[in-house]
Amino acid sequence: VEGMTAISDANGVESLAGIMGGEHSGCTDETTNVFIEAAFFDPVCTAYTGRALKIHSDARYRFERGIDPAWTPIGLDHATQMILDLCGGEASDVVIAGAIPDHSRAYRLDTDRVQSLVGMEIPAEEQRKTLTALGFELDGDMAHVPSWRPDVLGEADLVEEVARIASLTKLQGKPLPRTTTGVPKAILTPMQKREQIARRTMASLGYNECVTYSFIDRKSAELFGGGDDATMLENPISSDMSHMRPDLLAGLLQAAKRNQARGFSDMALFEVGPAFHGGEPEEQNLQVAGLLVGRTGPKDLHGSSRSVDLFDAKADVEAVLAALGAPAKVQILRDGANWWHPGRHGRICLGPKKMLGVFGEVHPKTLAEMDVKGPAVAFTIWPAEIPMPRNASATRPALHLNDLQAVERDFAFVVDANVEALTLVNAAAGADKALIENVH
Incomplete structure (x- = not known):
């Protein structure tokens, strides 16, 4: 596979570089000759190969985090000497x-950056001694990073090394300056308020809140209109x-699948x-989604x-829409996405x-692809699409009551099968x- 590194001979693949050896490259009781390999494998290729093949090993753990390339020949000598000492x-x-x-790389050591980044006062000479003791080579104000430190990638990392050796526990807690006295009142945006209202309303309706990952597999994403390169990590x-x-x-259907596997x-x-x-x-976009699976109760x-x-x-x-302030008069249309059951959903x-x-019954094919046992109904709300309420006026208008008593009437109509109920209502x-x- 492109991007994977394999070690092979004329007979085929012997092992996966930096991850796992093969059967033919192992030792047995009959082994007399040992071939020692000491190498530096690219961390990105190693991580990609391990994730693609779902193989976890000690070798992968080390190589995907980066090893010291300069120590490769020294490690070879150490391994050879150990075999000679133990096996002859x-x-x-x-x-x-x-x-x-x-x-090799070097970064400028600015001794004043410790104070500005961390808030610790450490003498310049002590900073230089700390970095020297950690293996950094100092040339004027340039600090050369040792080969065994692939994690040091900038000036801020030099400051971190100095601060951690000096101990971050020495930092003194200081409250942030306040422009006003007392505790300021919490200010939420209209969308944040709607999030709170939606959560409380859903909980009051008997729903349990889930917090799922924001990323899913490609197959599941394609079922719901995604899975393209624009959303690929x-x-x-x-x-x-x-x-x-x-x-x-x-994500809710994946959570339902896991719950069903555990007997719920x-x-x-x-x-x-x-x-x-x-x-x-x-x-x-922000969404509020609900999912009902199985029966209404025990x-x-x-x-x-x-x-x-x-x-x-x-x-x-x-x-939920009423709690969020949506208008009472809305239209319900039937042309929804393909993961909804045709004829059993509405926009x-x-x-x-x-x-x-949008609400309705989840399509049986979608449930089968997600490995969820139905029946399952769901809904999704886009709070940002709900119009914001108008500013209330200072005075309330006078109440005008009709002189005639309200009357309710029931009507029955015989229409063609493909006439929508919304057409009759309108x-x-x-x-x-x-x-x-x-009109209802």
Whole structure:
């Protein structure tokens, strides 16, 4: 595979460089000749190979963090001498292929930076003695980094070395200066307030909050409209976390799968967090997502439970939208994404373009791909799409009551099968806008 380093001979691969040896490169009771290899393997290639093949070893742990390239020939001599001392025998000549990588680098030592970065007063001479004792070579105000310190990559790292040896416990705690007296009042943005309201409302509806990773595997991301190069991580933790999540529902379904594997068949989960459709800030949006799986509750003597359906999700999404201040009059359209069951979902919109949320039954194919046992219904809300409330006026307008008593009427219609309920509602509401206040 491109990007992986393998050690091989004419017969095939012998081992994975810096990760794991093979069966033919190991020792047995019949071994008489030992070939010693001492090498420096690229840390990035080693980490990539180990993650791709999901192999964890002591060798990988060391090589992917970087070893001292200058110590390679010295290590070879040490290993050879240990074998001669313990097993006897005779050593052959050393064969060297390539050259030791030149990782030499130097950074300017500014003795005043310790005070500005860390807040510690350490004499300049003590700083120089500390770095010299740690193996740094000082040439004027330049500090040459030793070959065994691949972690030192800048001037700030020099300051860190000096500060940790001097002990950070000597730092004195100082409160931040205040422009006003007393404890300032906490100030939340409108979106932060909506996050709090959404969490409290979901908890009051009986949901349990989940906090899932913001990155998922490519296959799951593609199920929910993502998985492209714009959301792919350059250095993922593992192959199962290679892409940023395009929708919170993906993480909730993964959480439901883990719960079902542990014997929990009925659950109500929710999460509030960002979803991503690209690498730019404007391609990130806040979502509130809820998931119901299984039945509405456990069996008991006082009533029977039933399987969750889309009306459970609809009731909950309407409750959360009302708590967030969404208008009461909205449109419900049916042309949702392909991970929703066709005919059993709806988009909650203000007009044809502004979508506040979506609810419905998760498509059986999506559940099968995520390895979740249904039935499962869910909803997603975009709080940023909900219009902000207008500033309240100083005076309240006078209450105008109609002289006529309110009357409710039930009507039944026979229409074609493909006529949407919203079409009937809009037609009835528009029959007489002066007299008709609401249509359900």
